[in-house]
Each structure stands twice: as structure tokens, then as C-alpha cells.
Amino acid sequence: MSGPPSPLIGNYLREAGFWHVANIGWGCKLDPKLISVFIERWRPERHTFHLPCKECTITLEDVQLQLRLSVDESVLTGSA
Template structure:
């Protein structure tokens, strides 16, 4: 299988807002962790979808919500995260990111992470609070699509995730850890035995 790990750039002025949203640890520390494909492949071979566990010669194990908190430092469970299937995605980007994507930047309800890379390369000097918040949301969206809940392409992220860091303080009170774990389990059960060339989900959590 093919594994891609994203190394994201980050301005120091954005860090306080990431911590405010509960993404400080995963956005700063975990984003620099290297993936080890041989180790991940061994784990995938031991996964049993019927029990959501890994079957090793001497033990049966799985990933728990406590593991997600310990390894990724994500906020604890409070308010559930619900998906949003429909919306004016261009207007949402303009409102929360300050940039309007072109048709080439979108794949239906997903936006290419390259769009975020290109538009949010460097925070302007003496940037206003509004701009800093836009950069923080863009970085959280990059982390979500590149690390926490990437699809198999690992170069796009669903824009429904942009709704949740609308208010950074409110984002910290949402159930990110259960959402990340459920997403990973779904990807494992869907793809692990189908000889796919890539797999979605948080592979750094799997590796940890």
C-alpha cells in the first residue's frame, strides 16, 4: 500500500489558536511524525473486521478512545460531530477562509489540499485577527484531511469539516477523538482485505 505523510508549515502566531481549538498537539507535534509503511502493513494483515481487533500470535488488541486522546491529544468527547452533506461550499470557503475556490480546486464537496497549501503559505506581517483565524481554520482543515481523516487519495478534504472550527473555542468541545477512531475503523474494515494500493484514516494513530 502507498502511504503519504504531510509535513505542514505553521506560523508561530497561529499556534495559540490551534491550542484554543484543541488541535495544538496534533497540529504541531504529530504532523512531523514519520510513517513506517512496513510496520503499518504488518498491522493491516492482522486486522479482523468482524471484531474490530488485531489478532496477534499471543494477544488480541484494538485501538481505544483513550489511545486516541493519549497519542493525538484530541479533545475529549462532549458534543457530537455531525456530517453536513449539502451546502454552498464556495461561499463557505469565502466566509471562513477568505478565498473562493475555482472549479479546478474542488472535487464535488471536497477541496484539494493544494489549494490550502497555495493560499496559506505565509501569514502577512501584522495580520488582523480575522486573517489569523482564517489561517488557523485552513491549518485545521489541512490537519483533518492530511492526518486525522484523510481519504485514500490523501490530497483532498471534505469541506463539511470546515463547519466545525467556525468557532475555535466551540471546536474544542466536540467529539473529535470518537470521530477519528470511527473513521479509521471504517476504512480498515472497508479496505484492509481488498488489496488496495492506499488506505484512508489516521495511519499515525494506527502506527502509534
């Protein structure tokens, strides 16, 4: 990772409740072998990981829960 988000956008991220998401993984060492295994097991046509025990689907709700994203506020689209 390159580091925490720029101070220029920090206040915007905090106001949107997105600061913690922008800092996920900062300072963590990624395991290239583990990432490669998951890439090899991804099946884009079904949006699943095909694992030895069965398929595993990651839903938008899974992402929302893992990243503690708010779904009760207005949506940020990036357009003015």
C-alpha cells in the same frame, strides 16, 4: 507527511487545543513494512488487531490519551 498545517487554520487549531495533534508525525519517516503488518492483522468485524500473543483493541479512550485530546470542552463538528 506533507508538512505542518496551513497558517490559515493554525490559530483555529490552537484555539481548539488541537495544534499538537495536527503536527503529529511531521518530519517522521513511516515504515511501510510495519504499516503493512498491522493492516494484515486488523480484523474489521471485531475492531481489533489479531497479534500472535492475543487480540489488541484500540479504544477511543486510548486515542484520547495518546493524542492528549481534551474531552472537557465543547465538541467540534465542522458544521456552523
